[in-house]
Amino acid sequence: MLACFRQILNQPSIAIDLGTANTRIYSGRGEVFREEPSLVRHVRQDQEIQAPDDYFSYLNNHLTSSPLRGGVIVDIHNAVSLLKPLLKHTRTGLRQPVSLACAPTDTTELERKLLAKAVLDAGAAKVAIIPEVWAAAIGAGIDVTLPSAQMLIDIGEGVTDMAVIRDGRLVFATATRTACSDLQKAIRSAIISRHRVCPTPAATERLTHELAALRQGNDAAGRDIPVQGMDIIRRRQVKIAVHSREILDAMAPVLAKILKMIEAGLKKLPENISCEVVESGICLTGGGSCITGMDSLIAANTSLEVRIAPDPMHSVINGAIQTLDYWKEKENWWENIAWPSIPA
Ligand SMILES: Nc1ncnc2c1ncn2[C@@H]1O[C@H](COP(=O)(O)OP(=O)(O)OP(=O)(O)O)[C@@H](O)[C@H]1O
Numbered sequence: 001m002l003a004c005f006r007q008i009l010n011q012p013s014i015a016i017d018l019g020t021a022n023t024r025i026y027s028g029r030g031e032v033f034r035e036e037p038s039l040v041r042h043v044r045q046d047q048e049i050q051a052p053d054d055y056f057s058y059l060n061n062h063l064t065s066s067p068l069r070g071g072v073i074v075d076i077h078n079a080v081s082l083l084k085p086l087l088k089h090t091r092t093g094l095r096q097p098v099s100l101a102c103a104p105t106d107t108t109e110l111e112r113k114l115l116a117k118a119v120l121d122a123g124a125a126k127v128a129i130i131p132e133v134w135a136a137a138i139g140a141g142i143d144v145t146l147p148s149a150q151m152l153i154d155i156g157e158g159v160t161d162m163a164v165i166r167d168g169r170l171v172f173a174t175a176t177r178t179a180c181s182d183l184q185k186a187i188r189s190a191i192i193s194r195h196r197v198c199p200t201p202a203a204t205e206r207l208t209h210e211l212a213a214l215r216q217g218n219d220a221a222g223r224d225i226p227v228q229g230m231d232i233i234r235r236r237q238v239k240i241a242v243h244s245r246e247i248l249d250a251m252a253p254v255l256a257k258i259l260k261m262i263e264a265g266l267k268k269l270p271e272n273i274s275c276e277v278v279e280s281g282i283c284l285t286g287g288g289s290c291i292t293g294m295d296s297l298i299a300a301n302t303s304l305e306v307r308i309a310p311d312p313m314h315s316v317i318n319g320a321i322q323t324l325d326y327w328k329e330k331e332n333w334w335e336n337i338a339w340p341s342i343p344a
């Protein structure tokens with residue numbers, strides 16, 4: 001009976017990683033973890049256009065959008081629609097959950113307020129926000145209390161976030177709102193403009209995954225890669241051959257932007273921290289780190305040792321869970337977590 005009462009009165013705590021491509025939510029009670037694409041479908045099944053046309057069935061399947069761009073909310077209404085059903089499962093008894101959410105280090109106060117509002121409107125009672133690179137470092141197994149500098153780069157769907165952590169503090173951080181989605185956009189545009197075919201999202205995503213194979217090219221001439229998509233003039237599904245050179249050329253400016261940010265960040269580090277980073281190397285997290293060849297590309301450009309975290313796609317949420325475990329026994333913990341001032 002007493003246990004039942006305590007269950008009803010105890011405030012549940014949850015950790016949220018609201019990413020541009022994927023939303024991960026962990027509920028402390030019952031240790032339930034959920035991961036969903038950050039997508040809101042715009043056509044309900046009963047509203048689908050019933051036409052015997054490939055083009056319309058393609059539209060029916062692809063009329064979705066993410067309420068986030070570059071790691072931040074751009075559509076609060078859809079962000080709440082996305083979070084609401086996920087938060088519903090974390091509610092216990094009468095109590096709404098208190099939550100720990102993560103945001104990129106370059107977010108403005110307004111963007112973090114919008115994130116807090118979305119989480120509250122979706123059903124949380126309180127929300128505290130921490131930098132997602134901080135969570136990623138903990139989730140990657142980095143000892144953030146070490147007195148020597150550790151560097152982490154999280155390459156996600158919409159944002160590439162880079163930070164140096166030392167003595168339990170973020171001593172440097174920089175970010176660019178360029179990441180995997182920009183690689184995919186660049187490839188899609190290149191294929192549309194050359195072949196008049198809009199590749200399926202799955203085909204575009206698969207092309208970005210093979211950076212290493214594409215860069216090696218196996219031979220200087222490259223190779224043709226089969227790509228499925230929608231012929232936008234004839235309005236039917238087709239399979240075309242796209243040359244690996246076209247894909248590499250499309251990706252090049254996006255990769256250059258990410259590498260430039262890393263190079264500029266490294267140049268800004270004070271000499272002592274720079275020396276420590278040379279010793280410790282770079283740890284990569286986020287979906288972008290799973291692109292085969294991304295680690296060697298960054299290593300070649302920085303002359304630093306680059307390693308990929310053990311579970312790179314879940315480093316942020318794993319770190320947020322560990323942070324939550326640390327805080328949740330403390331009274332009113334959400335009031336004691338402030339966004340740090342981050343030297344850039
Ligand atoms: N095995 C893989 N190889 C290459 N890329 C992958 C792989 N798995 C996922 N990705 C890419 O990772 C991206 C998603 O990464 P992630 O889940 O870290 O983003 P996010 O956290 O939602 O975004 P952000 O943190 O930027 O808001 C997708 O574009 C996907 O194509």
Ligand SMILES: [Mg+2]
Pocket residue numbers: 019020156157286316
């Ligand atoms: Mg992320």
